[in-house]
Amino acid sequence: MDTLKQIFSLSLFLASFRFATPLILAALGGIFSERSGVVNIALEGMILIGAFAAVYGSASTGSPWIGVLYSMIAGLAFAAILALVCVTFKANQIVVGTGINIFASGITIFLLQVLFGVKGTSPMVGRLPAYRLFGVRFNPITYIALILVPVVWFIFFKTHWGLRIRSIGEHPAAADTLGISVNKWRFISVLISGVLAGLAGAHLSIGDGSAFVREMSAGRGFIALAAMIFGKWHPFGAFGAAMLFGFAEAIAVRVDFAFIPSELISAIPYVLTLVVLAGFFGKSIPPAASGEPYYKGEK
Amino acid sequence: MAREDNYILDMQNITKIFPGVKANDNVNLSIKKGEIHALVGENGAGKTTLMNVLYGLYDPDGGQVYYEGNKINLDGPQDAIELGIGMVHQHFMLVDPLTVTENIVLGNEPRSGLMLDQKTAKKEVQDISNKYGLFVDPDAKIQDISVGMQQRVEIIKTLYRGAELLIFDEPTAVLTPQEIDELFEIFRSLKEQGKTIIFITHKLKEVKTISDRITVLRSGKSIDTVNTADVTKEDVAELMVGRQVLLEVEKTEAKPGDEIFNVENLNVKDNRDIPVVKDISLSVRKGEILGIAGVEGNGQSELVEAITGLRKIESGKVELRGKDITKYNAREIKREKVAHIPEDRQKRGLIMDFDLKENIILGYHDLEPFSKNGIMNYDNVAQYTQDLIEKYDVRGGGMEAQAKNLSGGNQQKLIVAREFSHDPEFLIASQPTRGVDVGSIEFIHKQIIDRRDNGAGVLLVSAELSEVLSLSDRIAVIFEGEIVDVLKASETNERELGKLMTGSKAEAGGESNE
Amino acid sequence: MNNYSEKIKSVLTDLGLSLLSIVIALIVGTLFIFLTDKSPLDAYSALYIGAFGNFSAIANTLWRSTPLILTGLAVALPFRAGLFNIGAEGQLLMGGFTAGVVGFYFTSLPAFIHLPFAIIAGMLVGGLWGGLPGFLKAKMDVHEVIATIMLNHIAIALTINYGINIFRDTGRPATPRIMESASMFNFKNIMDYPLLSNLPFAELFAQPAIRLHINFFLALIAAVILWYLLFKTTLGYEMRAVGFNPDGAEYGGINASKGIITAMFISGAVAGLAGVGEVLGTHLSFMQGMDAGYGFTGIAVALIGQTHPIGVILGGILFGALAQGGLEMQFSGIPSEIVMLIQALVIFFVAALQVFKVYLAKRKAKGGVE
Amino acid sequence: PAAAQDTRVGIVLSTGGLGDLSFNDAAYRGLQRAEEELGISFDYIEPADPSEDQTALRRFASRGYDLVIGVGFQMADSLTTVAGEYPDTKFAHVDQFFEDIPENIVSLNFAEWEGSFLAGALAALTSESGNVGFVGGVDFALIHRFEGGFYQGARYINPDIEIQSRYADDFGDPARGREIALGMIDDGADVIYHAAGGTGSGVFQAAEEEDIYAIGVDSNQNYVAPGYVIASMLKKVDNAVFDTVKSVVEGNYQGGNNLYFTLADGGVDLTSLTEVGQPVLDAHENGTITDEGLETIREMKENVTSPYADRIAEIKEMIINGEIEVENWGETGRPDNL
Numbered sequence A: 001m002d003t004l005k006q007i008f009s010l011s012l013f014l015a016s017f018r019f020a021t022p023l024i025l026a027a028l029g030g031i032f033s034e035r036s037g038v039v040n041i042a043l044e045g046m047i048l049i050g051a052f053a054a055v056y057g058s059a060s061t062g063s064p065w066i067g068v069l070y071s072m073i074a075g076l077a078f079a080a081i082l083a084l085v086c087v088t089f090k091a092n093q094i095v096v097g098t099g100i101n102i103f104a105s106g107i108t109i110f111l112l113q114v115l116f117g118v119k120g121t122s123p124m125v126g127r128l129p130a131y132r133l134f135g136v137r138f139n140p141i142t143y144i145a146l147i148l149v150p151v152v153w154f155i156f157f158k159t160h161w162g163l164r165i166r167s168i169g170e171h172p173a174a175a176d177t178l179g180i181s182v183n184k185w186r187f188i189s190v191l192i193s194g195v196l197a198g199l200a201g202a203h204l205s206i207g208d209g210s211a212f213v214r215e216m217s218a219g220r221g222f223i224a225l226a227a228m229i230f231g232k233w234h235p236f237g238a239f240g241a242a243m244l245f246g247f248a249e250a251i252a253v254r255v256d257f258a259f260i261p262s263e264l265i266s267a268i269p270y271v272l273t274l275v276v277l278a279g280f281f282g283k284s285i286p287p288a289a290s291g292e293p294y295y296k297g298e299k
Numbered sequence B: 001m002a003r004e005d006n007y008i009l010d011m012q013n014i015t016k017i018f019p020g021v022k023a024n025d026n027v028n029l030s031i032k033k034g035e036i037h038a039l040v041g042e043n044g045a046g047k048t049t050l051m052n053v054l055y056g057l058y059d060p061d062g063g064q065v066y067y068e069g070n071k072i073n074l075d076g077p078q079d080a081i082e083l084g085i086g087m088v089h090q091h092f093m094l095v096d097p098l099t100v101t102e103n104i105v106l107g108n109e110p111r112s113g114l115m116l117d118q119k120t121a122k123k124e125v126q127d128i129s130n131k132y133g134l135f136v137d138p139d140a141k142i143q144d145i146s147v148g149m150q151q152r153v154e155i156i157k158t159l160y161r162g163a164e165l166l167i168f169d170e171p172t173a174v175l176t177p178q179e180i181d182e183l184f185e186i187f188r189s190l191k192e193q194g195k196t197i198i199f200i201t202h203k204l205k206e207v208k209t210i211s212d213r214i215t216v217l218r219s220g221k222s223i224d225t226v227n228t229a230d231v232t233k234e235d236v237a238e239l240m241v242g243r244q245v246l247l248e249v250e251k252t253e254a255k256p257g258d259e260i261f262n263v264e265n266l267n268v269k270d271n272r273d274i275p276v277v278k279d280i281s282l283s284v285r286k287g288e289i290l291g292i293a294g295v296e297g298n299g300q301s302e303l304v305e306a307i308t309g310l311r312k313i314e315s316g317k318v319e320l321r322g323k324d325i326t327k328y329n330a331r332e333i334k335r336e337k338v339a340h341i342p343e344d345r346q347k348r349g350l351i352m353d354f355d356l357k358e359n360i361i362l363g364y365h366d367l368e369p370f371s372k373n374g375i376m377n378y379d380n381v382a383q384y385t386q387d388l389i390e391k392y393d394v395r396g397g398g399m400e401a402q403a404k405n406l407s408g409g410n411q412q413k414l415i416v417a418r419e420f421s422h423d424p425e426f427l428i429a430s431q432p433t434r435g436v437d438v439g440s441i442e443f444i445h446k447q448i449i450d451r452r453d454n455g456a457g458v459l460l461v462s463a464e465l466s467e468v469l470s471l472s473d474r475i476a477v478i479f480e481g482e483i484v485d486v487l488k489a490s491e492t493n494e495r496e497l498g499k500l501m502t503g504s505k506a507e508a509g510g511e512s513n514e
Numbered sequence C: 001m002n003n004y005s006e007k008i009k010s011v012l013t014d015l016g017l018s019l020l021s022i023v024i025a026l027i028v029g030t031l032f033i034f035l036t037d038k039s040p041l042d043a044y045s046a047l048y049i050g051a052f053g054n055f056s057a058i059a060n061t062l063w064r065s066t067p068l069i070l071t072g073l074a075v076a077l078p079f080r081a082g083l084f085n086i087g088a089e090g091q092l093l094m095g096g097f098t099a100g101v102v103g104f105y106f107t108s109l110p111a112f113i114h115l116p117f118a119i120i121a122g123m124l125v126g127g128l129w130g131g132l133p134g135f136l137k138a139k140m141d142v143h144e145v146i147a148t149i150m151l152n153h154i155a156i157a158l159t160i161n162y163g164i165n166i167f168r169d170t171g172r173p174a175t176p177r178i179m180e181s182a183s184m185f186n187f188k189n190i191m192d193y194p195l196l197s198n199l200p201f202a203e204l205f206a207q208p209a210i211r212l213h214i215n216f217f218l219a220l221i222a223a224v225i226l227w228y229l230l231f232k233t234t235l236g237y238e239m240r241a242v243g244f245n246p247d248g249a250e251y252g253g254i255n256a257s258k259g260i261i262t263a264m265f266i267s268g269a270v271a272g273l274a275g276v277g278e279v280l281g282t283h284l285s286f287m288q289g290m291d292a293g294y295g296f297t298g299i300a301v302a303l304i305g306q307t308h309p310i311g312v313i314l315g316g317i318l319f320g321a322l323a324q325g326g327l328e329m330q331f332s333g334i335p336s337e338i339v340m341l342i343q344a345l346v347i348f349f350v351a352a353l354q355v356f357k358v359y360l361a362k363r364k365a366k367g368g369v370e
Numbered sequence D: 001p002a003a004a005q006d007t008r009v010g011i012v013l014s015t016g017g018l019g020d021l022s023f024n025d026a027a028y029r030g031l032q033r034a035e036e037e038l039g040i041s042f043d044y045i046e047p048a049d050p051s052e053d054q055t056a057l058r059r060f061a062s063r064g065y066d067l068v069i070g071v072g073f074q075m076a077d078s079l080t081t082v083a084g085e086y087p088d089t090k091f092a093h094v095d096q097f098f099e100d101i102p103e104n105i106v107s108l109n110f111a112e113w114e115g116s117f118l119a120g121a122l123a124a125l126t127s128e129s130g131n132v133g134f135v136g137g138v139d140f141a142l143i144h145r146f147e148g149g150f151y152q153g154a155r156y157i158n159p160d161i162e163i164q165s166r167y168a169d170d171f172g173d174p175a176r177g178r179e180i181a182l183g184m185i186d187d188g189a190d191v192i193y194h195a196a197g198g199t200g201s202g203v204f205q206a207a208e209e210e211d212i213y214a215i216g217v218d219s220n221q222n223y224v225a226p227g228y229v230i231a232s233m234l235k236k237v238d239n240a241v242f243d244t245v246k247s248v249v250e251g252n253y254q255g256g257n258n259l260y261f262t263l264a265d266g267g268v269d270l271t272s273l274t275e276v277g278q279p280v281l282d283a284h285e286n287g288t289i290t291d292e293g294l295e296t297i298r299e300m301k302e303n304v305t306s307p308y309a310d311r312i313a314e315i316k317e318m319i320i321n322g323e324i325e326v327e328n329w330g331e332t333g334r335p336d337n338l
């Protein structure tokens, strides 16, 4: 049948990777922050600011690579706000996250006007070149995302940094009694999550795209959050989940379903996910201490 | 300036205040190098707080600390660790999903390049464990190992960081008799290696056995420091509580009535789906206490969870007053006037973030007078709470305080107060006096006996052999999920039980069964 | 037991800190305003006047805060039961859409049937949309955060994309206008009702500019009911127990699944009511864009109100004022995105300053003992 | 008639606000022109969400603005309400037909289907693969007008042309736009027309990457991806708004009308297939596109579109004089069997 032919086509497979890339990156970011005990629902805003910074970098320097750099710096800067307010000042992570998301929408539109004199869509800028590897063509950020999956796994499960971050997310008091600075490591982890989310933004705006459009993150930060939980806070798990989402989104934009009204096709990824989760999937248990600010000497 | 030079530690006029509580009030504590120093006191006396101050976890509101003659200022545990102070906490500081090795090296991990050097780490762990005879499985996850091993992990953690002064906060509370003996062996070998030990416990027997000197705290103040040789258990108890305490349980001969509770061929699995209760049959009569003696991890926890409706029963039958309650859930069982003191007070027994008044009705919250057609009556609850915390002498903060801010022992008293106050006809008590001070132990034991004498049946599960022996009328010994023998308490002794508990069949020592 | 004066105190400190943080946020906000050659003073007086300047401004601030209070409550209740409901957005859409359809579909019902019918239908569907993730969580261990995020997207497709198309009459991407009989009482029409018209201050309401409708009072009632439910009923006790410690709750004979599902159902219904009000009270039809991200702002509202129903009311009014005053700022020449930025700043600082409450509490306690 | 210099116009834009490269921007342009040419003054509001529309409109009316304009469908009800409260104020509305329109409202509507018909025809003419595509923003009546016109236009030129059509369900998600376009290109499309706001910029990217042609919408978007956007379907909201302001200034404002701007009066149109349009030159002026960018556009016009200029002009004539009747899918609904 025609629908099946479309589903199993190579081009659909490639599209899945392109859709999955920002989800993979942001989800890995989310893993860093949540494994250290900081809930990060600001991924959405960090993606958005990253996407903008990338376009600005590419436009102002003419080099999309600088754009990528800018995107990571922007993500880092936003993460720094989250870390400062939530880790240092122990404010509620979810409120601040929400604040950052609103802030990101505002500031990007504002800067769009200051820097490009437009309010909705930036002019097209130089985008990253796509490279052909093993017969497929992707922009470098997709490759980076794919490489980062094992790298992040390595960091978490093979290095002492990973060990410390995991212990802090599970039992900060224990880490503290061993003289590990809970706040320092949380700070670092949150910053890393910002860098990765920023990179995800760059993929949207100058990786596969070549312009910034207001609100172009279009909820992907939250989907990434879902992918992270779906993947049980594990890099490979999150990767798998992100690929599933990517695949489903690709189906939604490419495959024709005679039996589904066109308006409902965009819902396919989400229904699919629910079915998968409800059908055959174990419990996702978050890091024990995630979401809770750490106060010394609390019982 | 510290007093003498052979003092490794000298804490002077330490004061620490928590919202509403003066946990330490000008406390003095001096420790000689190489001694085993017992720190005793009632629940809430301030022992743990004092040690947390010494370990740099709390900064005191007053007082000075001298270590090896120099005044020290601790910004955090790191400083304490560097000075050679190690602490094994009352509630273990272990990260469940991580392995033993990972927990031990956490914080100063051996590395090779970028990698965490698992091999070296493992080797160092093994070395220490051999040197001090601390057996652990380096690759096991904390969540999968016994409490005893978790404690050995905590000890290795401190030694790995070159601790000279080791603090043990109620290390024996959670140990089986065998494990306690092993622990004391470890203490001795540590002492031989010139280490100094501060040892908090509520068990005066242990104080007498192992310590050189004793410091007593009472409601935040240091009362006295004495040489263990010069005092009797009773003396220490009196110092702690400020009055005479009965260390021996007084009880009259039981007058068992007819059977109230029995289980037949019960089979239960644990969380990893391994059968841990195998065809157990038991029966408890009105007015008697059936003790279950056994080394922890032989199925008694699962047994209790199963008969209290907290764990699935694979097969078998549970009857109360002849009524089949096998399929009942926790609520329905409670309604049958069954009271349950759970072994894990923090995980099961309490909602740590609830205040006392909310905790003291847990499980009875939907009954009058606390609740009427779905509406809570917090005035009644408050009144009720006030009465109980006075009656059971639960200290720390009053009824608006959160349970998590109570000291360990007071948390236990809170649970006892709750469970004993609905005149249960059948009472299941596991580890009822774990971490509880002598005064409270006396009190709780007395309560249990009273229940019995009022005709309630009691199922007592305790790792504390002396407790089982002194309270029970009959004793069932559990080993690897099976009841290996049922004995009259009056006709057996620790030796015999110890043997049965560890699998070696009874030889002589009173005929078994009735 | 000076328990209550204690509480009042803590509430006052709360309010004081919130105000302080708002002030600081506005001061930081001036940085952005300077970037737009406008005077912060004008901007902020506009903000104030727009939100509280006169009677109709205040009324409209309350009107704007209505959906925020409701979505805030929809996040707060499950939060107390240990659940994070990111799904208020979807629940709002489902509820609003249902009310919209019921509102136009039944052409000949008397108001006293039609309106309640539409409201209940909307709340019910919203409730089911919230109960579903509750059920998935309780019975299948599906993490509620994923489930609710997914259901948000599904709700958008079902209502805004699909639902509107099947019921659309004209070119508007909106369902047909609702019947008069299904519309919520709007205060500007107060004079049409003899009973109300001779209430004191009635005429104050009788201005065309006033958009406040009864849903605000339904929101207040909802808040009180939830507060009562949480802190005064057995169910609430059980929900909070499950939220803090499921194992302990199980030991206490509490059925966690029941708590989870009920909490999510109720919160869905409350979020649904937010949508219902927007449709039956504000827009008079279910239209694209009416959800306006209330579900997400609701998260901030809930947590700024410390997931306490009464706190949520205050949080909702704060955000309502920012929205209402923000529009006025635009009239004083501040572009909309700057308004957004200032709103975000307020959130940051309100959140951050809650921290000092903890320290204050600690200090106070120390003083108390000595 | 009020003297021009003290004529004040207030406009409440549709949510999405400025930068939509569509009616908001266009309406704004129209007012700027009125400011320059007629010397009026104007203020604008970008509501954060539909709840703010009514309040915003009312503020303008209550402050005695001479003309108050509302943009976008969701404004219609609010505008009617406010117009009722201020019978002496003149109102205008962009993009919504009013069943019974009050005396002080003029409603400005556009026959997008006619313009889109030309876009469809051009697509069919330039397509070599006989396969063209349409990418819509959100699947609803307003966008169906564009889709319908395009569909009929393409079929008019080539009855058995393959036409792909898909909605992104989002006006602001270029990534989706791009993937949809790439999908269509995979399936053989070589000209794609979009009516999807920001999502459309993804379509242009895809066209550039895969070296096929795209057609812009609403305003002149030919400069966005130089050489790949062969034309744009113009919806001259700016002119309509300008004329309305003019009518107010000159005192011949005709309220109570639903005006339709069509090909006939240039309210909708296709960008010139031979000349480079002013907006493109402006874009070149302010550096948005480079010299060679401009050059490529010139070459493209010359080689790709100008050959069909006459044919399109002829079709346009036939639509105007009614020889071709274009169906408005916004009214008739979107046929299911596409």
Ligand SMILES: Nc1ncnc2c1ncn2[C@@H]1O[C@H](COP(=O)(O)OP(=O)(O)OP(=O)(O)O)[C@@H](O)[C@H]1O
Residues within 6 Å of the ligand: A297, A298, A299, B018, B019, B021, B022, B023, B041, B042, B043, B044, B045, B046, B047, B048, B049, B050, B090, B395, B396, B397, B405, B406, B407, B408, B409, B410, B435
């Ligand atoms: N973090 C805290 N916040 C508030 N109060 C506390 C805190 N920790 C301890 N307390 C209070 O300080 C007092 C001393 O507590 P501490 O834990 O030191 O007693 P303890 O001697 O260790 O008792 P136990 O033998 O039961 O462990 C108790 O009243 C307790 O309620």
Ligand SMILES: Nc1ncnc2c1ncn2[C@@H]1O[C@H](COP(=O)(O)OP(=O)(O)OP(=O)(O)O)[C@@H](O)[C@H]1O
Residues within 6 Å of the ligand: B378, C007, C008, C011, C014, C231, C232, C305, C306, C308, C310, C311, C312, C314
């Ligand atoms: N964050 C807050 N914001 C505003 N008001 C609050 C807040 N917290 C508490 N209050 C006020 O304090 C009163 C008591 O609060 P609350 O019901 O939380 O006390 P409680 O001890 O939890 O209740 P109870 O003791 O009945 O279980 C409430 O009626 C409310 O008016």
Ligand SMILES: [Mg+2]
Residues within 6 Å of the ligand: B047, B048, B049, B090, B169, B407, B408
């Ligand atoms: Mg203690």
Ligand SMILES: [Mg+2]
Residues within 6 Å of the ligand: C231
């Ligand atoms: Mg309370």
